[in-house]
Amino acid sequence: MSAPDTGDRPPGAVADISSQSSLATALTPVLTVAVSLLGLCLLWGLAENAWPSRAFPGPGQVWQVLLAEAANGDLFYHLGATLGRVAAAYVVAMVVGSVIGVLLGSHRSADRFFSPWVVLFLNIPALVVIVLAYIWFGLNEAAAIGAVAVNKIPNVVVTMREGARALDPSYAEMAAVYRFGLLDRVRHVLLPQLQPYLAAASRSGIALIWKIVLVVELLGRSNGVGFQIYLYFQLFDVAAILAYTLAFVAVMLVIELLLVQPVERHATRWRRRPA
Amino acid sequence: MQPVGAVVPLRVDIAEKTFRSAQGVSITALQDLSFEVRQGEFACLLGPSGCGKTTTLRILLGLDKNFSGSFQLPEGGSNRIAAVFQEPILLPWRTVEQNVRLALPKSLRTKNLDGLFDTLGLAGMRSLYPAELSLGLARRAALARAFATEPAVLFLDEPFASLDERTAGRLRHLLLTVWSARPTTALMVTHNLREALMLSDRIIVLAQRPAHVLGMFDVKLPRQYRNPQVMSDLLRSFHQKFPGGA
Numbered sequence: 001m002s003a004p005d006t007g008d009r010p011p012g013a014v015a016d017i018s019s020q021s022s023l024a025t026a027l028t029p030v031l032t033v034a035v036s037l038l039g040l041c042l043l044w045g046l047a048e049n050a051w052p053s054r055a056f057p058g059p060g061q062v063w064q065v066l067l068a069e070a071a072n073g074d075l076f077y078h079l080g081a082t083l084g085r086v087a088a089a090y091v092v093a094m095v096v097g098s099v100i101g102v103l104l105g106s107h108r109s110a111d112r113f114f115s116p117w118v119v120l121f122l123n124i125p126a127l128v129v130i131v132l133a134y135i136w137f138g139l140n141e142a143a144a145i146g147a148v149a150v151n152k153i154p155n156v157v158v159t160m161r162e163g164a165r166a167l168d169p170s171y172a173e174m175a176a177v178y179r180f181g182l183l184d185r186v187r188h189v190l191l192p193q194l195q196p197y198l199a200a201a202s203r204s205g206i207a208l209i210w211k212i213v214l215v216v217e218l219l220g221r222s223n224g225v226g227f228q229i230y231l232y233f234q235l236f237d238v239a240a241i242l243a244y245t246l247a248f249v250a251v252m253l254v255i256e257l258l259l260v261q262p263v264e265r266h267a268t269r270w271r272r273r274p275a
Numbered sequence: 276m277q278p279v280g281a282v283v284p285l286r287v288d289i290a291e292k293t294f295r296s297a298q299g300v301s302i303t304a305l306q307d308l309s310f311e312v313r314q315g316e317f318a319c320l321l322g323p324s325g326c327g328k329t330t331t332l333r334i335l336l337g338l339d340k341n342f343s344g345s346f347q348l349p350e351g352g353s354n355r356i357a358a359v360f361q362e363p364i365l366l367p368w369r370t371v372e373q374n375v376r377l378a379l380p381k382s383l384r385t386k387n388l389d390g391l392f393d394t395l396g397l398a399g400m401r402s403l404y405p406a407e408l409s410l411g412l413a414r415r416a417a418l419a420r421a422f423a424t425e426p427a428v429l430f431l432d433e434p435f436a437s438l439d440e441r442t443a444g445r446l447r448h449l450l451l452t453v454w455s456a457r458p459t460t461a462l463m464v465t466h467n468l469r470e471a472l473m474l475s476d477r478i479i480v481l482a483q484r485p486a487h488v489l490g491m492f493d494v495k496l497p498r499q500y501r502n503p504q505v506m507s508d509l510l511r512s513f514h515q516k517f518p519g520g521a
């Protein structure tokens with residue numbers, strides 16, 4: 001099976017995330033990331049000293065803004081708003097995209113008919129979808145989240161269609177002989193086979209979705225990181241723009257490390273580990 | 276030693292099964308294949324490789340509906356069927372025990388499986404994942420799954436293929452032990468004559484493709500008396516009856 005690689009699995013990574021060894025394996029990547037980011041800050045500081053300018057604030061200045069915004073609560077309010085939209089759009093895109101993808105992947109004639117649609121939607125620029133959604137459905141939350149989801153759905157469809165094509169029919173046949181219920185089939189036969197594809201779609205999905213969410217907020221919402229960035233763009237406040245951007249990137253990194261990777265390790269615990 | 280479940284025998288009457296290959300060539304795999312397996316009987320379907328044995332089982336399992344003819348599965352008691360496939364086909368992401376329990380109907384989900392796992396020598400392996408099992412152990416787990424469901428009829432497709440002879444022999448004994456505890460109507464596919472003679476009450480001998488029945492060979496002798504001496508006698512009389520076959 002040509003499943004996309006789901007990342008390295010350190011030996012000894014076990015299902016129980018509260019145990020000692022898995023805590024250590026969860027912390028090692030965090031430390032590496034921290035050291036690497038520190039290096040980047042240092043480089044940034046040096047560059048700021050070499051070319052001092054209002055349009056190019058240093059890490060210290062950005063940090064000050066970050067603290068101030070955190071203290072008055074704005075930072076968390078806007079991060080929360082954006083995070084909520086990312087989560088909602090992610091869930092909608094994954095569910096809808098997976099259902100369509102699996103249907104197309106398992107019905108050849110439907111796939112042949114709808115394939116051009118998928119290609120078309122893949123190539124519609126995000127901005128067009130967002131503008132049309134706001135025009136047709138108004139400047140509201142549903143339009144915003146829907147527009148982001150529609151941008152992501154074709155990618156999910158393509159990945160999950162690949163996953164459905166790679167399904168091993170012998171498992172489905174075994175399930176048919178032993179008369180598995182629908183729920184058992186989905187939970188124990190279908191989803192575990194699709195897991196690498198779900199993981200791949202999720203990874204590329206979150207990265208894409210949060211960037212589109214910022215655009216959606218910039219064009220038609222009155223809160224969220226995208227809205228704040230637009231506001232500070234008009235005020236020409238680069239330090240604040242960077243503060244919000246970095247805060248959100250940090251949140252996404254933490255989610256990746258503390259949520260996505262442990263979930264993935266748990267889902268792939270049955271694979272034979274390298275001896 | 277009462278035969279359980281089945282009141283109706285397994286009756287097979289397949290007129291024809293034809294495959295159409297990707298290039299449009301049609302291959303007739305089965306033609307006028309009819310036989311019967313009495314209730315509580317262990318029958319073997321013996322035939323050369325590629326003659327259509329797996330095809331027959333797939334039809335009986337309901338996995339291939341594109342054929343002409345009919346068949347009747349045993350009913351009474353449970354009308355569940357169980358199968359041990361040519362490959363073990365365990366879900367790699369579930370443990371041995373979960374694999375077995377998932378195949379059980381809701382009413383049996385929590386039943387005690389200690390006895391079955393003990394008999395099959397799987398007691399210490401219940402929490403292992405299939406990737407951590409040898410092929411022999413995986414085949415035992417597939418047997419455990421089939422017997423745990425207490426089926427009305429059991430289908431086995433070369434369950435001991437690609438094992439070394441010692442392991443295969445051990446597994447044949449295990450199969451006989453669990454089967455004797457609850458003699459279920461069973462149909463096992465094999466191309467190994469010795470295996471068929473050792474395990475079955477009746478051997479259904481198939482011809483080359485397209486498969487049809489060449490004849491029946493009944494082994495009346497109880498299994499515990501089939502020692503090496505008797506086995507070579509059985510072999511001889513089988514070859515007398517089917518000079519060219521198998």
Ligand SMILES: Nc1ncnc2c1ncn2[C@@H]1O[C@H](COP(=O)(O)OP(=O)(O)OP(=O)(O)O)[C@@H](O)[C@H]1O
Nearest residue numbers: 294295296302304323324325326327328329330331
């Ligand atoms: N899906 C298929 N499409 C086309 N031909 C097939 C298909 N499945 C089986 N056949 C053909 O049908 C014939 C019987 O195949 P089958 O798998 O039933 O043989 P078998 O008796 O089980 O052999 P073996 O002992 O090697 O497992 C073979 O000649 C095979 O080429």
Ligand SMILES: [Mg+2]
Nearest residue numbers: 328329330361
């Ligand atoms: Mg076969």
